[in-house]
Each structure stands twice: as C-alpha cells, then as structure tokens.
Amino acid sequence: MRSYSLLFFSTLFLAITCFTSCSNDDDVMVPEEEEFINQAIYTLTAQNDPTDIVVFTFLDADGEGGLDGISTTLGTLKAGTTYNGVATFANTIDGEDITEEIAEEDEEHQIFFQTTVAGLTFAYTDQDPMGNPIGLTTTATTDAAGTGTITITLRHEPAKGASGVSDGDITNAGGETDIEVTFDVTVE
Amino acid sequence: MLIRSICLFLILSTNLFAQDCNLTIQGRIIDNNEGTELEYANVYINELSQGCVSDSLGYFFIDNLCPNNYHLTISHVGCADVNYFITLTKDTILSINLKHNDQVLDDVLIIGKALSDDSQIKHSINETSIQDHALTLLADLTADIPGVSSLKTGYGVSKPIIQGNYGNRVNILNNGIPLAGQKWGTDHAPEIDPLTASSLNVIKGASALEHLGSNLGGVILIEHELSTTDPHLHGFAGYSFETNGRGHSLSTMLKRGTEKSKWRFTSSAKKGGDKRAPNYFLNNTGFQEINASLLHKRVLNSQWNAELFASSYNTEIGILRGGHIGNLTDLNQAFDREVPFFTEEEFSYAIEAPRQVVNHNLAKLKLNYTDNYKHSLNLSGAAQFNFRKEYDVRRGNRTTIPSMNVNKFSFFSEIKHKWILNKNTILKSGVQNLSAKIKNDFDTGILPIIPNHISNETGLFSILNYQYKKHDFELGIRYDHTYYDVKYITTELPRVFVDTIHTYSNASGLFVWNTQVGKQSVFNLSIGLASRAPAINELFSNGVHQGVSGYEKGDTDLFPERSIKTSATFRTESDKFYQFEVNAYHQQVDNYILLVPQFDVIATIRGIFPVFRYEQKDVNIYGLDFSSRLNLSKHIHSNFSASFIKGIEVEVNRPLINLPSNNFKLDLEYERKEDVSVLGLKFDNINFSLEGTYTAKQFLINEELDYLPAPDAYFLLNANFAAEKKLEHNTIRCFGSISNLLNTEYRDYLNRQRYFADETGINVTLGLRVNF
Numbered sequence: 018m019r020s021y022s023l024l025f026f027s028t029l030f031l032a033i034t035c036f037t038s039c040s041n042d043d044d045v046m047v048p049e050e051e052e053f054i055n056q057a058i059y060t061l062t063a064q065n066d067p068t069d070i071v072v073f074t075f076l077d078a079d080g081e082g083g084l085d086g087i088s089t090t091l092g093t094l095k096a097g098t099t100y101n102g103v104a105t106f107a108n109t110i111d112g113e114d115i116t117e118e119i120a121e122e123d124e125e126h127q128i129f130f131q132t133t134v135a136g137l138t139f140a141y142t143d144q145d146p147m148g149n150p151i152g153l154t155t156t157a158t159t160d161a162a163g164t165g166t167i168t169i170t171l172r173h174e175p176a177k178g179a180s181g182v183s184d185g186d187i188t189n190a191g192g193e194t195d196i197e198v199t200f201d202v203t204v205e
Numbered sequence: 206m207l208i209r210s211i212c213l214f215l216i217l218s219t220n221l222f223a224q225d226c227n228l229t230i231q232g233r234i235i236d237n238n239e240g241t242e243l244e245y246a247n248v249y250i251n252e253l254s255q256g257c258v259s260d261s262l263g264y265f266f267i268d269n270l271c272p273n274n275y276h277l278t279i280s281h282v283g284c285a286d287v288n289y290f291i292t293l294t295k296d297t298i299l300s301i302n303l304k305h306n307d308q309v310l311d312d313v314l315i316i317g318k319a320l321s322d323d324s325q326i327k328h329s330i331n332e333t334s335i336q337d338h339a340l341t342l343l344a345d346l347t348a349d350i351p352g353v354s355s356l357k358t359g360y361g362v363s364k365p366i367i368q369g370n371y372g373n374r375v376n377i378l379n380n381g382i383p384l385a386g387q388k389w390g391t392d393h394a395p396e397i398d399p400l401t402a403s404s405l406n407v408i409k410g411a412s413a414l415e416h417l418g419s420n421l422g423g424v425i426l427i428e429h430e431l432s433t434t435d436p437h438l439h440g441f442a443g444y445s446f447e448t449n450g451r452g453h454s455l456s457t458m459l460k461r462g463t464e465k466s467k468w469r470f471t472s473s474a475k476k477g478g479d480k481r482a483p484n485y486f487l488n489n490t491g492f493q494e495i496n497a498s499l500l501h502k503r504v505l506n507s508q509w510n511a512e513l514f515a516s517s518y519n520t521e522i523g524i525l526r527g528g529h530i531g532n533l534t535d536l537n538q539a540f541d542r543e544v545p546f547f548t549e550e551e552f553s554y555a556i557e558a559p560r561q562v563v564n565h566n567l568a569k570l571k572l573n574y575t576d577n578y579k580h581s582l583n584l585s586g587a588a589q590f591n592f593r594k595e596y597d598v599r600r601g602n603r604t605t606i607p608s609m610n611v612n613k614f615s616f617f618s619e620i621k622h623k624w625i626l627n628k629n630t631i632l633k634s635g636v637q638n639l640s641a642k643i644k645n646d647f648d649t650g651i652l653p654i655i656p657n658h659i660s661n662e663t664g665l666f667s668i669l670n671y672q673y674k675k676h677d678f679e680l681g682i683r684y685d686h687t688y689y690d691v692k693y694i695t696t697e698l699p700r701v702f703v704d705t706i707h708t709y710s711n712a713s714g715l716f717v718w719n720t721q722v723g724k725q726s727v728f729n730l731s732i733g734l735a736s737r738a739p740a741i742n743e744l745f746s747n748g749v750h751q752g753v754s755g756y757e758k759g760d761t762d763l764f765p766e767r768s769i770k771t772s773a774t775f776r777t778e779s780d781k782f783y784q785f786e787v788n789a790y791h792q793q794v795d796n797y798i799l800l801v802p803q804f805d806v807i808a809t810i811r812g813i814f815p816v817f818r819y820e821q822k823d824v825n826i827y828g829l830d831f832s833s834r835l836n837l838s839k840h841i842h843s844n845f846s847a848s849f850i851k852g853i854e855v856e857v858n859r860p861l862i863n864l865p866s867n868n869f870k871l872d873l874e875y876e877r878k879e880d881v882s883v884l885g886l887k888f889d890n891i892n893f894s895l896e897g898t899y900t901a902k903q904f905l906i907n908e909e910l911d912y913l914p915a916p917d918a919y920f921l922l923n924a925n926f927a928a929e930k931k932l933e934h935n936t937i938r939c940f941g942s943i944s945n946l947l948n949t950e951y952r953d954y955l956n957r958q959r960y961f962a963d964e965t966g967i968n969v970t971l972g973l974r975v976n977f
Contacts, residue, residue, distance in 0.1 A: 047700045051650030052600050077808075081749060081756070083696045085808040110698065118601050125600070170534075174598060176546070191546035193598060194532045197813075 054115050055080055056107045057198050059169055061100035061157055069095065073167065075198040080110060086198075093203040094137075096162045102139070102155035104128055104169065106196065119171070120153060126195075127177060128152025129170040129187040134204055136160025137167075139185060149177040150185070164203045171196035226271040230291075232299030234263045234279070243303055246281040247878060251288075254931055258879065276435070279303070280878060290435035325413060325679075325717060326729055326774055327426070328353075330405040336974060337927065337940045339445040339454040340475060343399045347425060350407050351846040352788065352830035354865040357956040358392040360480050360490045360965060361522040362561070365395075366955070368409055368790055369826040369850055369864050370422025373740040373798075374766075376413075379427045380500070380514050382569055382587040383418040385615035385641055389655065389742035391957060395425075396518050396565035396591060398496035400456045400473040403430035409788065409830075410731045410772050414681040414715050417617070417637040417664045421735040421768045421794070429500050429514065431469045433462040443974035449965055450491065451552065452477030454972075465504045472497040478554035482963035483950045485548050489523040491556045512571040519564045523556040528961040529598065533806070533813045536960070540913060545962045558596040558604045566590045583621040583635075590614055608651050615641035631670040638663045643741070652700075654748045654757070656693035658741055662686070668715075679717035686710050687738040693745055709738035709765050722775070729774040739763040743798050743819045756807045756814040757800065763821060768794040785833035796821040799862075802910055824861050826852040840877050846870045851905060862910050866903035866918075866954055872896035883928065889936075890929035897922050903954040916959055919951035936976040944968045
C-alpha cells in the first residue's frame with residue numbers, strides 16, 4: 018500500500034514539475050524549407066541572334082500563403098524563329114539553387130511545356146541515363162504571329178515510359194506537380 | 206464506469222457428505238433482473254467435457270464427480286460465456302444469478318441500466334467478436350453498431366462517426382484514460398489496437414459528462430475487463446489470415462488471478478500488403494503493427510486497491526500512392542482515371558512513401574479507496590507518449606525524412622468520488638486535468654502545419670443518480686477550462702515565432718430519464734447541453750495539406766461549439782420472438798466548426814490550390830437508428846438494422862457535408878450452442894450467417910463543397926461462420942468470413958480515396974483460436 022501511494026504521488030509530482038517547468042519557450046530556430054521552390058525562370062535565346070532574349074519569371078517572394086506569386090514576361094518572340102530554352106529553379110528565401118537537385122535526380126523529373134499559341138512547339142534537348150527527356154534544356158520554335166500563354170509544369174516521379182510522355186505530352190504522366198506556372202507570351 | 210462482468214454469480218456452497226468420485230454439483234439459474242428461472246442455460250465442466258442444460262425451472266444437476274479443481278462454463282442466449290473456477294471437495298449447491306436484461310442485436314450487445322450509477326445506454330462489441338475480426342480497424346468494428354459509421358482515408362486509416370459527429374468531437378477512452386493522440390485531420394486514425402480490449406463500448410446518447418474531452422459527439426470506451434479469480438493461467442492464442450492484402454494476425458491474451466492479485470496481458474502482431482479492388486491492386490496499402498498491454502490489479506487492504514495499466518501501440522501504414530497528388534491540375538487528372546496512377550501488376554508487402562509511422566504508449570496507475578459502505582474514491586494518473594511521423598514522396602533523397610514529425614507528451618490526472626447517499630441516490634463528482642506538450646521536429650525541412658504548443662484542460666463534474674420505483678434519473682453538470690499556449694510561425698517574411706495564449710471556458714449539463722414500460726420494455730430519454738473548445742488545427746492550421754489538395758487555413762477567432770442534443774430510445778427486453786431498439790435524436794450545434802472551401806484560390810509556384818478555411822455554422826443534425834432481431838426458431842434468427850441521418854446548415858438551408866448516407870443491413874443466422882455434427886465432425890457451438898448491406902447514395906451533398914458527385918448506392922453480401930469444439934482443457938474455435946462476396950465494384954462517400962480508387966474487393970478471412 019505504502020509503496021503504491023509513494024509511486025502514485027511521486028509520479029504525480031514528477032508530472033506536475035515537468036509540465037510547469039516545460040513551458041513553451043524552448044529556444045528553437047525557424048526551420049528552413051528545404052525542398053521549397055519559389056522562383057522559376059525560363060530563358061529563350063534566339064539561335065540566330067544571341068542578343069534576342071525573352072525571359073519568363075515566376076516569383077512567390079514570401080512563399081506559399083501570404084501574397085500570391087507573380088509571373089512576368091520580358092520581351093516578345095519573333096515569328097519563324099528557333100530559340101534555345103533553359104529552365105532554372107530556386108529558393109530565393111534561403112538562397113538555394115534547385116536546378117542542380119533536379120539535374121541530379123533527372124530520372125525522377127520531367128518538365129512539360131504547353132502553349133495556347135498556334136505553331137509554337139517545344140523539343141527536348143537533354144536526356145536522363147535512361148534516354149528519356151528532362152526538360153532543363155529545350156528548343157522552342159515559333160511559326161506565325163499570335164498571343165497566348167505558356168504553361169510550364171515540373172512533375173516529380175512521372176511515368177516517363179507512358180504513352181506520349183517522352184514527346185512532352187503530359188496527359189499520361191501522373192506524378193506530383195512541383196511547379197505549375199503560366200506566362201503570357203506574344204509572337205510577332 | 207467500468208462495465209462489470211455481464212453475468213454475475215452468487216455462489217452459495219453447502220456442506221453435504223463428501224465421497225470419492227461421488228460428488229455432485231447442482232443448482233438453479235435465475236434471471237437476476239426479473240427473478241425468474243432461466244431454462245436451457247448450459248452448464249459445462251471443461252475438464253470432463255461434460256455438462257448439462259438447465260430444465261424449465263432453471264435447475265441443473267451433475268453427479269459422479271471426483272474431488273478436483275474444475276472450470277465451469279455457463280452460457281445462455283443473450284449472455285457472453287462466463288467461466289468459473291471451483292475447488293470441489295464436497296457436494297455443492299450453486300445459486301447462479303445471470304443478469305439477463307442485456308440484449309443481443311446482431312452481435313452488438315446493448316447494455317442499459319447495467320449499473321445503478323449510470324443511466325446511459327451503451328452498445329458493446331465483445332471480445333469474441335473483436336478477435337474474430339482481428340484484422341479489422343477500430344472504427345470499422347464499431348461501425349457494426351447502428352448509427353456509427355467510419356470516415357476513411359484510404360484503406361488503413363479510419364475514424365468513427367457517431368450519429369454524424371467525428372474527429373475532434375468524438376471522445377475515446379482507453380481503460381478510463383482520454384486518448385491523448387493526434388486526432389486532427391481526417392487522415393489520422395485513433396491510436397488503439399482493438400485486440401488489446403475485452404470490449405468496445407459506444408455511448409451515442411446526449412453526452413457523457415464523466416469524461417474529460419469533447420462530450421459533444423459520443424464516447425467510445427475501450428474496456429479491459431479483469432474479474433478472474435482463477436489461480437490457473439488462462440487465455441487464448443489466435444491466428445487469422447485474410448486473402449485480400451494477404452494479411453496475417455497473431456494475438457494472445459493471458460490472465461490469472463486470486464482474490465488479492467490478478468493480471469491480464471495481451472499482445473498482437475499484424476502484417477498485410479497491397480489490398481486489391483475488384484480489378485486492380487491498390488498500391489502501397491500495406492501495414493504492419495505490433496502491440497501489447499498489461500493490466501495488474503492488487504488488493505492492498507480491505508479499503509484500498511491499486512491498478513496498473515500499460516499499453517503500447519506501434520503501426521506503420523502505407524497510403525495509396527495513386528491518391529497522393531499535388532495541385533488542382535493533378536487532382537482533376539486523377540479524377541478522370543479509371544485505374545489510379547502508379548497501379549502495378551504485382552502484389553507487394555512493401556510500404557513506401559506516402560506512409561505514416563505512429564507509436565502511442567500509455568502508463569497508468571489508479572488507486573481505489575472504499576469504506577465499503579458509502580464512499581469510494583478513485584485517484585488516477587496516466588502518462589501518454591505519442592509519436593507521429595508522416596513521410597511523403599520528396600526530392601533530394603528526402604523521402605526517408607518525415608515531412609511531419611510531431612511528438613505529443615501528456616499527463617492525465619483525476620480524482621473521482623462516489624457517494625451512496627441512500628439506497629436510491631448516488632452522487633459522483635470529480636476533477637480532471639490533462640496537460641500536453643506538442644512539439645515538432647524541425648529537421649523535416651518543411652514548415653509545420655500544426656504549431657508547437659502546450660495545452661491544459663481542467664474539468665469538474667458532478668452527477669446525481671436517483672432511482673424512484675421503475676424510474677432512473679440522472680442529472681449532471683460539468684465545467685471545463687481549456688488553455689493553449691501556442692508558438693506559431695508567421696506566414697510573412699521574415700518568418701518569426703509568435704507566442705499567443707488562448708483560453709476557453711465551457712459548461713455542460715445532462716438530464717437522463719430511464720423507465721420501465723410494461724414488463725419487457727424500456728424507454729430512455731436524454732437531453733444534453735455540451736460545448737467544445739476549438740481544437741488546435743481548427744485555430745492554427747496553415748499550409749497545403751498534402752494528399753488533400755487544399756490550402757487549409759485555421760481561424761484564431763473561432764468560438765467554442767455549443768450543442769443541445771435530445772435522444773430518445775425505446776427497446777423491448779423480451780428474448781422470446783421479436784426484439785427491437787429504436788433511437789431517434791436531434792442535435793442542434795451552434796458555431797459548428799467546418800472546413801469550408803472559399804471562392805478564392807491560392808496561386809503558388811506549385812500551381813493553383815483551392816483554399817479551405819475553418820468556419821462556423823449553425824447546424825441541425827437529426828436521425829433515427831433502428832435494430833431488431835427476429836427469432837424464427839430456436840436456432841435461426843434474423844437481424845435487421847437501419848440508420849437514417851440528415852444534417853443542414855440552418856442559415857443557408859443547405860446540407861451538411863460528410864454525413865453517412867442512409868444504410869440498411871439484414872442477416873440470417875443459424876446458431877446452435879449444444880452438440881452438433883457437421884460433415885461427421887462434432888462441434889459444441891456453431892454459427893453461420895449471411896448478411897446483406899445496402900448503402901444508399903448520399904443525395905444530401907453540397908455540390909459547391911465537393912469536387913465530384915457522391916458515389917452510387919451499393920449492395921454488399923457478406924458471410925460469417927464459427928465453430929467451437931470443447932476439449933478437456935481447451936476450446937478450439939475456427940472462424941472465418943467472406944466480405945464483399947460478389948466482388949462488387951463500389952466507392953463510398955465517406956472514404957476520401959473515392960476520388961481515386963475503388964473500395965476493396967472480395968476478402969476471405971480464416972482463423973483459429975485456442976482458448977485455455
């Protein structure tokens with residue numbers, strides 16, 4: 018009896034001490050968001066004129082929540098021209114380049130380019146070790162003049178072998194969307 | 206509020222002449238409630254594989270017995286089997302009082318007026334039923350009770366809905382201790398293994414004021430019964446296998462005891478792989494679990510006794526890979542698929558991300574004092590440690606790093622006093638406290654959805670029970686104070702911690718009237734006022750809820766929910782030909798907290814996400830549960846049950862989401878408790894049943910608040926069997942079931958995974974258990 022009540026009251030005492038002393042003021046750091054991406058840049062440089070550059074930028078400066086992200090387009094594309102495209106991704110809050118990480122895990126990633134502009138086409142110029150496209154480097158070819166949008170999607174763990182996926186068709190890709198941003202585009 | 210053994214015994218022994226192997230046991234079996242004799246009760250001596258059946262006056266007689274230790278089993282329709290140990294040295298007369306006002310409707314035992322200090326009606330699932338469904342989740346077991354359903358996320362996570370209330374509104378107690386788990390989010394199941402329990406009890410009524418925690422939406426009591434006075438080791442060991450998911454389960458229970466000291470130990474281990482819908486495997490839906498519990502009771506002296514209880518629950522659950530999606534575009538794509546993404550041809554036991562790893566440990570010490578006359582006092586203290594890790598598919602080899610890693614440490618303490626004022630009046634009072642500390646591990650590299658915080662809940666209650674002739678009254682009041690000290694991270698840059706304190710005060714009240722109507726019926730009315738402080742996820746959630754494809758925003762200005770529930774039950778207590786129970790209820794909840802989709806979306810680099818915000822509505826929920834049993838002959842009976850429920854948001858007059866649709870269940874059962882031979886084999890107890898369930902389409906949905914229309918109605922056919930053979934020292938029980946016998950393709954409104962995949966197809970379970 019005595020040992021039980023001793024056990025009981027000592028447990029109670031321990032618990033009370035713990036919960037009164039464990040106040041909520043632990044000195045902890047705000048965690049870093051490691052996989053977080055808040056900036057995507059797609060740069061198109063004309064093959065016949067290296068000074069002809071069009072830059073598409075999406076930036077969500079304060080991350081998810083808070084203020085919405087903003088997409089901007091600098092420049093216009095010329096009709097009947099082929100451009101070299103480079104996609105880069107970054108976490109500007111913690112100053113991390115995410116492009117490298119995607120390049121390292123190239124088999125698990127693919128970037129898709131979709132547009133509403135007639136005649137504007139994209140082709141992959143890079144490959145992972147399995148011979149499937151990644152999309153960090155591309156070519157974009159314009160045809161006639163027009164305006165519309167380009168949507169760039171980065172998929173994690175897509176089914177690269179599924180029908181049409183290696184040609185850039187997103188329909189059967191599956192996986193999770195890490196990035197999906199839309200830009201206005203004008204072809205003159 | 207422990208449920209004592211369902212059948213109570215009173216043993217009177219009388220010394221007659223003792224002779225070698227010429228001893229007798231005789232006696233009479235009486236219905237404790239009505240004082241009438243019980244015919245056809247079985248009295249069985251396990252050691253001799255011999256027994257008898259009581260005659261029409263309740264008398265029984267067994268002779269030619271040697272002096273020895275014997276284990277007796279007494280069974281009767283409507284009672285769970287009860288074992289008794291006796292040392293026979295002389296002719297013995299037993300007077301056995303079986304409490305027989307309990308009613309069995311479709312394996313669900315209804316306990317009303319079982320205890321004089323508790324007028325609420327409980328529905329109970331017994332140990333046999335739990336063990337026969339060893340691979341079934343807690344919420345799916347309780348869903349056998351009319352009015353109780355389960356809200357699922359996939360195939361390994363489900364939480365109970367009691368008459369429309371779920372999640373933070375349902376209170377779960379494990380051996381009297383409020384389960385201090387992490388119940389926020391529909392994808393978090395209660396951290397309890399049903400196999401450790403001796404019974405699962407559900408109180409659907411107005412509110413149960415005796416317990417700390419939400420008393421607004423029903424209570425589930427996980428009981429661990431230990432009343433043995435048998436000095437030998439008894440228990441059981443069982444194994445089950447199920448074809449769908451190729452799941453295995455091993456479970457054991459051991460107990461022994463004397464008047465002074467007794468203990469009960471349980472353990473279980475389960476493992477399963479990918480489940481299968483009728484046409485494809487559900488990838489990554491495997492699980493594994495290992496659990497144990499120990500209960501020890503000791504009489505310290507004539508006034509004090511002590512109880513020690515410890516339990517450990519450890520699980521790893523895979524979440525359907527094809528149901529884990531990113532933004533709104535992914536979600537819309539997933540809807541269009543016949544077969545989910547990531548479906549593979551091969552079965553696998555592998556559990557990969559997305560997955561959950563959960564541990565819950567509990568240690569409790571209770572001291573009980575009684576002056577054996579008027580007063581008794583209970584002192585309890587319990588510590589709980591809860592660890593939850595959730596893994597998502599991540600970039601940069603981070604899949605092995607949890608995306609969410611939250612630990613919860615809590616301590617519960619309680620002092621309860623029971624005062625028997627006179628033979629008609631009992632007063633119970635108590636004070637309770639639950640302190641908890643919730644801490645994120647910030648090495649996840651993801652901002653936490655739930656902030657670090659400390660919570661402190663203190664409650665006081667007083668309940669008066671008064672019996673007047675055929676009437677029982679219960680009047681209770683309760684006061685709760687909730688305190689949160691929260692340290693959240695700002696969404697604006699630069700990100701910093703902000704410390705904030707929230708407090709809530711809630712008052713609750715309850716009135717119950719229980720009365721005998723005529724000789725064989727009971728009417729129960731309960732009216733309860735209850736309130737619930739907003740939970741931490743409702744106040745502080747902020748972020749994309751992965752797999753749910755929504756950006757969830759909490760609201761720190763939420764008020765407590767206030768509910769008034771009226772529940773009326775009528776049931777017959779005769780076991781002759783037809784028994785039924787009908788329960789009608791109405792619940793009005795002001796400030797009902799609901800996750801509501803907003804008209805705006807949030808634009809992130811991951812794409813567009815719909816915004817969901819916790820809002821408050823005034824709602825009405827009402828419904829009717831019905832269950833009945835028709836005894837077609839001595840061995841054949843048929844059970845029927847039905848549940849109807851409707852909920853509306855009062856101001857806008859639109860349906861409340863996430864309520865079960867109307868459902869119906871009909872079965873035909875053959876049961877025989879004496880010698881019977883099947884295919885030349887002799888059994889002592891057999892049971893076959895065929896069951897059909899029909900779940901209507903949920904038409905009461907709010908199209909604005911859902912991505913897809915509700916799934917169609919479906920009909921499922923299930924079959925069960927069990928056969929028992931008594932040996933000299935053991936009873937062997939073979940059991941099995943076939944669920945979804947027709948391999949029907951269907952989806953259920955209450956399963957979040959309905960957007961992506963079908964429910965599981967046909968499943969055959971087979972098991973063997975040895976009771977010793």
